[in-house]
Amino acid sequence: MANIAAQRIQREFREVIKSEEVAKCHIKLELKNDEYTELKGEIAGPPDTPYDGGVFQLDIIIPETYPFNPPKVKFITKIWHPNISSVTGAICLDILKDQWAAAMTLRTVLLSLQALLSAAEPDDPQDAVVARQYKEQQSVFRQTAKHWTYIYAKGPHREAELEAKVSQLRGMGFEEHKARVALSTCDWNIQRATDHLIS
Amino acid sequence: MYRQKLYASLKQLFKKNTMAEAAPSSSGAPSSSPGASNSIPDEETNGTYDCNICLDIAKDTVVTFCGHLFCWPCLHQWLSTRPDRQMCPVCKAGISKEKVIPIYGRGSTDNKDPREKLPPRPSAQRSEPENNSSFGNFNMGNLQFSFGIGAFPFTFFASNFNLGDARPGNPSAGTQQHQEERVLSQIFLFVAMFFAIWLIIA
Structure with a gap:
């Protein structure tokens, strides 16, 4: 069975390389080893979203039972999104679980993930904290997501106000990423974030 | 090859x-x-005749009612991977083993496929022109009825009175196996008697 998996990935790999999405730099796929079991994906943040202009890297592991079971995909790049864990990068997307179909390919998976960045599903969250913010404070969520895209995904939009708050907490001796997570979690309220970090 | x-x-x-x-x-x-x-x-x-699962030229080709082409081994493995959710890998229409049509191209009959261990493709359906289903049903019922009564005494006699015994010889008396077999045969006899009596009463 490993044979059919490797053969198919070879074909899919060629398909992705030739696809017009690669030509337009929307998606990218790289091999990590010669056995076609581990790949690195890359998707561009879709326009008109807080992720616009960012580049998000993905870790793709092909199971031996591929394509009868879905590939294991997670974000390497840290991202603030209701359906993606801000801690582990784990993705909550139905086609990577029970809605997988054997005719889907790595190309369609990458495009689906891009679509997920455009249209979050806060009612089926992976990260409950992000999902709550998405539902209750949409503008704070957008700012936070933009900030994370700028910091971790080479995004173009700086959020100077948020950066100042992060450096303020850093000045208090907290590690930068932890400070950012605490502030993001506490809707950028410095007092609450400090309490959160201490507790 | x-x-x-x-x-x-x-x-x-x-x-x-x-x-x-x-x-x-x-x-x-x-x-x-x-x-x-x-x-x-x-x-x-x-790519028109490529299997939608292995992306290779389809072999042992089948097509679903929704029109999607697969190798039968590929589709069979897909169906057996998720027995509870039988759907087309392309369009997610409901499908089943019975609802795929094999494609027989010219020259496919002498194709000696080395992978005979795979389940054979489902056969094509070919309905007869005239309708004689009521006769068929009657026949069926009759057959079942005569079998139920006719088979009983033979099996009963054969199993309990060892007619035409072709089994391995009985273990020698006194061994544990002998004891166990005696107990077992008594239990079976009792069950058989009970069944016979129940049949007569009912």
Whole structure:
């Protein structure tokens, strides 16, 4: 069975390389080893979203039972999104679980993930904290997501106000990423974030 | 191997490509064979009859009612991977083993497939022109009725009175196996008697 998996990935790999999405730099796929079991994906943040202009890297592991079971995909790049864990990068997307179909390919998976960045599903969250913010404070969520895209995904939009708050907490001796997570979690309220970090 | 030859001859027919002569000798290893370099342009031009699962030219071809083409081994594995959710891998329409149509191309009958261990393709459905279903049903019921009564005494006698005994010899008396078999046969006799009495009363 490993044979059919490797053969198919070879074909899919060629398909992705030739696809017009690669030509337009929307998606990218790289091999990590010669056995076609581990790949690195890359998707561009879709326009008109807080992720616009960012580049998000993905870790793709092909199971031996591929394509009868879905590939294991997670974000390497840290991202603030209701359906993606801000801690582990784990993705909550139905086609990577029970809605997988054997005719889907790595190309369609990458495009689906891009679509997920455009249209979050806060009612089926992976990260409950992000999902709550998405539902209750949409503008704070957008700012936070933009900030994370700028910091971790080479995004173009700086959020100077948020950066100042992060450096303020850093000045208090907290590690930068932890400070950012605490502030993001506490809707950028410095007092609450400090309490959160201490507790 | 056969498939590759077929593929090669198709290539000759459609593309009039002299390179195809190299393909029949290929050993099936795609990386080193001379046919491998040909396979990339082939995919571009000729993907219409590729299996939607292995993305290769379909073998033991079947088509679903929703019109999607697969190798039968691929589709069978897909269906057996998720027995609770039987859906088309392309369009997610409901499908089942009974609801796929095999495709018989010319020359497919003498195709000696080495993978006979795989479950055979479902057979095509061919309905007879005249309708005689009521007669068939009657026959069926009659057969079942006579079997139920007729078989009982034979099995009863055969199992309890050891008529035409062709089984291995009884273990010698006194051993544990002998004891166990005696107990077992008594239990079976009791069950059989009970069943007989129950039949008579009912």
